[in-house]
Amino acid sequence: MNTFSRRIAGNYPIRSSAADLPPRKTRTDLAQAILEMQSWGDIGHFGGLAYISSEAQSSSCTMNDWEDYSEKHYHFYSDFLPELLNKYLTLSRWKTCLDLGCGDGATLYAMKVKGLLQNKIVYAVDISQTALERVREIDNSIICLVEDASDINSIDHNSIDFLISSQVIEHVPNDEAMIKEMNRVLRKDGLVFLSTVFKRPWARYFYRNNGKWVIDPTHLREYESDAELLEKMTGNGFRILENKKSPLVRPVVDFFVSRIGVARETYLQRPSLRLFRRVKMPIIGYFWWEIVCIKK
Numbered sequence: 001m002n003t004f005s006r007r008i009a010g011n012y013p014i015r016s017s018a019a020d021l022p023p024r025k026t027r028t029d030l031a032q033a034i035l036e037m038q039s040w041g042d043i044g045h046f047g048g049l050a051y052i053s054s055e056a057q058s059s060s061c062t063m064n065d066w067e068d069y070s071e072k073h074y075h076f077y078s079d080f081l082p083e084l085l086n087k088y089l090t091l092s093r094w095k096t097c098l099d100l101g102c103g104d105g106a107t108l109y110a111m112k113v114k115g116l117l118q119n120k121i122v123y124a125v126d127i128s129q130t131a132l133e134r135v136r137e138i139d140n141s142i143i144c145l146v147e148d149a150s151d152i153n154s155i156d157h158n159s160i161d162f163l164i165s166s167q168v169i170e171h172v173p174n175d176e177a178m179i180k181e182m183n184r185v186l187r188k189d190g191l192v193f194l195s196t197v198f199k200r201p202w203a204r205y206f207y208r209n210n211g212k213w214v215i216d217p218t219h220l221r222e223y224e225s226d227a228e229l230l231e232k233m234t235g236n237g238f239r240i241l242e243n244k245k246s247p248l249v250r251p252v253v254d255f256f257v258s259r260i261g262v263a264r265e266t267y268l269q270r271p272s273l274r275l276f277r278r279v280k281m282p283i284i285g286y287f288w289w290e291i292v293c294i295k296k
Contacts, residue, residue, distance in 0.1 A: 077104075077106055077109040077110070078106075078109075078110060079110050079113040079114065080110055081107070081110045081111065081114070082166075082193075082195065082288075082290055083290075084193065084242055084244065084290045084292050085107075085164065085193045085290070086114075088162075088191055088193060088292055089111065089116055089162065089193075090116075092161075092162065092191055093161075094120070094161035094162040094191070095120060095121060095161055096120070096121045096122075096123070096159060096160050096161045096162070097120060097121070097122045097123070097160070097161065097162045097163070097164065098122075098123040098124075098125065098155065098160045098162075098163045098164070098185065099122070099123070099124050099125065099164045099165075100125050100149050100152070100163060100164065100165040100168060100182070101125065101126060101149050101165055101166070101167075101168035102124040102125060102126050102131070102132075102135055103126060103128075103131050104131050104134045104135065105124060105131075105134060105135035105138050105142075107164060107166060108122065108124060108135060108138055108139070108142060109138050112138055112139055117139055117141075117142075121143070122139075122141070122142045122143065123142070123143045123144075123145060123155065123160070124142050124143070124144045124145070125145045125146075125147045125149065125152060125155075126144075126146065126147075127146060127147070127148065128146075129146055132144040132145075132146065149165070149168055149172060149178055149181070150172055150173075150174065150177045150178045150181050151181065152181055152185060155185045156185070157184055157185065158184075158185070158186070158187045158188070159185060159187065160185045160186050160187065160190055161186075161187060161190050161191070162190065162191050162192075162193075163182055163185070163186055163190065163191070163192045163193070164192075164193050165178075165182070165192070165193070165194050165195075166193075166194075166195045167195055167196060167197070168196075169194065169196050169229075170196050170197050170216075170219045170220065170221055170222060170223070171218055171219060171220060172220065173220060175221065175229070175232065176232050176236065179232055179233060179236045179238075180236050183236055183237045183238065183295060186295045187295070188295055188296075189294060189295060190294070190295045191241075191292065191293070191294055191295075192238065192291075192292065192293045192294075192295070193290070193291075193292055194233075194290075194291045194292075194293070195288060195289060195290050195291070196223060196229070196289050196291075197215060197219065197222045197223065197248070197286060197287070197288075197289065198222070198223050198224070198245050198286070198287040198288075198289040199215070199222045199223070199224060199285055199286045199287065200224070200285040200286075201224055202285060203215075203283075203284065203285025203286055204284075204285070205283065205286075215248075215283060215286055223289065226243070229291070230243070230291070233291070233293055237295055237296050238293040238294065238295060238296065239293060239294050239296050240291065240292075240293045241292045241293055241294055242290075242291070242292045243289065243290065243291040243292070244289075244290055245287040245288065245289050245290075246287060246288045246290075247282055247283075247286075247287060247288075248282070248283045248286035248287055248288050249281060249282045249283070
């Protein structure tokens, strides 16, 4: 494996004026860009596995840097599950589940709160040991594996009933390689819930990568048409059951709560804060794309 991978705990900038914005330059060194993001502040949850080239790693960032980042930036836990994910987790019969690129385990936490982990075999894969230690705190029966999302050596062929991957595929060097690995570990008729970023061609944000505007400097791609992703899914043994896009919004209160340094369970412990979390900031031209497919 010649890549360096890391779960990025959705951190995005808020600036008070245009004068505060950083220079709009191409980010060729993604590892350095992530380090710069730490000084910007963060808002909301928008995770994924970021794969940084070995060249970028050696010039700018070490594993210790990533683990330090994981300790400082984390997801807020809640009982929220995306509508399509909740639907298929509830209606389908599954015994084994893999959260591919699980980060701090926000999805697994919500599944546990809803009683969906009972009597199940659950795997959590991430490249960060720090993140996986947090996952173990959610439920010590979860099998935590430090692995690359495109090369899951510890998972057998045809062994998973339900695979979840949220905001990961836009970070990997080769999205088709990740799709093939998903197909390998899933049993026949196994289900995949995949979410990623979709954007309109005119969408703009603060970052640029490979000459394009991106919402996150670690994004190696942001899909602009259904065919870019769906044809790779169908061409590698999957049938699409459902897919939908929702405007991408972020809870404004997350920024302020994260600055205080409160616990990840804050929104569960304080119902009043959940009301404030309904106030969200739209990211114009960007969409949250959810896809459910089945292995043929």
